Amino acid sequence: MNTLVINTGSSSIKYQFIDMPFGTVLCTGLVERIGEEKGIITHRKLIEGENLDVVYDENIATHEIGMERVASLLTDSHYGVITNTSDVKLVGHRVVLGGEKFSTTSIITSEVKSTIEKLSVIAPLHNPPNLTGIHVAEQIFTDALQVAVFDTSFHHTLPDYAYRYALPDHFYTEHDMRVYGFHGTSHQYVTGRAAIMLKKNVDDINLITIHLGNGASITAVKNGKSIDTSMGMTPTPGLVMGTRVGDIDPGVLIYMQESLGINIKEIKRIINKESGLKGLTGFNDVRLIQELYLKGDQKAELALNLYSYRIKKYIGSYLAIIGNVDAIVFTAGVGENSDIIRKMATDNLSHLGIQLSEELNTSKSKIERDISSETAKIKTFVIPTNEEFEIARQAYDIFTKQDIF
Ligand code: ADP
Numbered sequence: 001m002n003t004l005v006i007n008t009g010s011s012s013i014k015y016q017f018i019d020m021p022f023g024t025v026l027c028t029g030l031v032e033r034i035g036e037e038k039g040i041i042t043h044r045k046l047i048e049g050e051n052l053d054v055v056y057d058e059n060i061a062t063h064e065i066g067m068e069r070v071a072s073l074l075t076d077s078h079y080g081v082i083t084n085t086s087d088v089k090l091v092g093h094r095v096v097l098g099g100e101k102f103s104t105t106s107i108i109t110s111e112v113k114s115t116i117e118k119l120s121v122i123a124p125l126h127n128p129p130n131l132t133g134i135h136v137a138e139q140i141f142t143d144a145l146q147v148a149v150f151d152t153s154f155h156h157t158l159p160d161y162a163y164r165y166a167l168p169d170h171f172y173t174e175h176d177m178r179v180y181g182f183h184g185t186s187h188q189y190v191t192g193r194a195a196i197m198l199k200k201n202v203d204d205i206n207l208i209t210i211h212l213g214n215g216a217s218i219t220a221v222k223n224g225k226s227i228d229t230s231m232g233m234t235p236t237p238g239l240v241m242g243t244r245v246g247d248i249d250p251g252v253l254i255y256m257q258e259s260l261g262i263n264i265k266e267i268k269r270i271i272n273k274e275s276g277l278k279g280l281t282g283f284n285d286v287r288l289i290q291e292l293y294l295k296g297d298q299k300a301e302l303a304l305n306l307y308s309y310r311i312k313k314y315i316g317s318y319l320a321i322i323g324n325v326d327a328i329v330f331t332a333g334v335g336e337n338s339d340i341i342r343k344m345a346t347d348n349l350s351h352l353g354i355q356l357s358e359e360l361n362t363s364k365s366k367i368e369r370d371i372s373s374e375t376a377k378i379k380t381f382v383i384p385t386n387e388e389f390e391i392a393r394q395a396y397d398i399f400t401k402q403d404i405f
Contacts, residue, residue: 002087003396004074004141005388007094008133010125011035013066016388017074017081020090020396023389026081027074031066039066043073045081054079063129067136086143092395093134094387096126097180098150105153105394107402108134108146116148122176122233145402147395154184157225165233181229183211187219189390190329190383193368195224197381198326206325208318210311211385212341213332214242214284218311220318228321230314236271239314240307242284245275247310277303286334286341293340308344315345319352327379328354336384342371346380353377 001021007014011034017027029043039060045052054073060066074080074088082088093108099119106112113131120127138146155163163179164172171177187209194209195202202224209219216239220228230238230247240246248271256262262270270279278284280303281292292300319325330342339362346354353376360371368383 001089001396001399002082003090003092003392004088004137004144005092005094005391005395006133006137007388007391008063008129010129013063013070013133015070016392018389018392020392023392025388027079029070029073031060031069034060034063034066041066041069041073043079045079052079063132064136064139067133067140071140085141088141088144090392090395090399091137091141091144091146092391093130093137093146093148094151094185094391095130095134095148096151096182097123098148098152099176099180100156100178102148102150103153103156105147105149105398107398108138108148112148122180145395145399147398149185149391149394151182151184152180154188155179155181155219155226155229158227158229162228177233179229179232181217181219181226182231182235183213183215183217183219184226185387185390185394186211186331186385187217187221187226187229189386190331190381191221191224192390193383194327194329194381197368197370197383198379200326205327206322208315208322208325208328210315210328210330210335210345211332212239212311212330212334212338215244216241216246216332216334218314218318220322222322228318238310240303240310241276242286243273243276243278245271245279277307280306286338290338290340304341304344308341311341311345312347312349315349315354316352325353325378327381329381329383331383331385336366336382342380342382350376354380356380 003018003020005016013031015029016025018025025046027045031041033039038057041056043054071085075082095116097119101115116127116131190209191207192202194207195205198205205224207221209221211217215235217229217231218239219226236244238246253267256267277289281289281299283289289300289303293304334341342361346356355373355376356371357373370379370381372380
């Protein structure tokens, strides 16, 4: 079935056209710099043996125009794969925050849209563009079932003692302030793949899944369900990230305001855009920091130490709350590619059952693999994430169920 997966940001539309349930990707693309003077559209038609790429730079004033361009590329006789927009039968939208209301993927209705809008107070950077993406896709792909797949829903199974903050009660009861967690589609995707690698039913596996992209989060998975995760009500806490600070004493932020006179808007910018690896080294690209580290740069060394130390602390605490862990899983840009970070984050954990094979860890590969040593009690896997496929899978699942009832 022709399924379009859409991830709409404030100035971008990322898309994949996938044939479900096979998961064959037919087209991928990115519309960037929407609303700026010069926009960029990068589109790829995937053909066995040779891909067909095209790049346009042109003004894309609105998301609606951007989505129309996506539609015209998908129906293009050369670069496209369908003849008419009505050939798209299913659209899966990535929506960042589903709040408490959405524990699963949902068919988009006006109620769903109004809830996504209400939740924009908590996710002001993500939910409004996600909603725009839904509105424009509804106008263009009129014959498709539109489905929202929430980044938070995998974490819906967190127990109250994990998702509540120890703040006065009314902050939760009246203002919905709690841990929601993010990167849910990625954690869920690698959980499914790890079950296959372990040759077990997903409900029978315990994992620690570590998503290390520009944003980073770690999740404790017990019996296939998320029971704790490092991001919170917002994506700021937890691991050290490309530009986000991760866990920090809230008193530090109060000090920045009260004693250094930095206003709250600027503090927000500092902890989300200027901190993490960028704050420590000036760069947020792990590849660059690794190069500097290997040349003996001390700032880079500190940054990588801090980054991997934080991961290790979380691994330790999640081992304590899960009990028997079958595997830890590294995923996303850094997790999939950096043997240095994987080694630093798991060094000296053999007493806990985690030990990498030096050879398997350092060998380059793009496929999912087991990199643990033969004697390790807990497996260490590297599993390339595929959030688009997971969104398509969940949307397809709901589509087929809808057909039945
Ligand atoms: P996001 O989707 O969150 O933007 P990605 O999952 O693509 O991010 O990951 C981006 C990060 O992956 C960057 O910090 C980049 O440096 C890192 N990365 C990509 N390739 C490598 C590599 N070969 N070695 C180390 N880090 C890498």
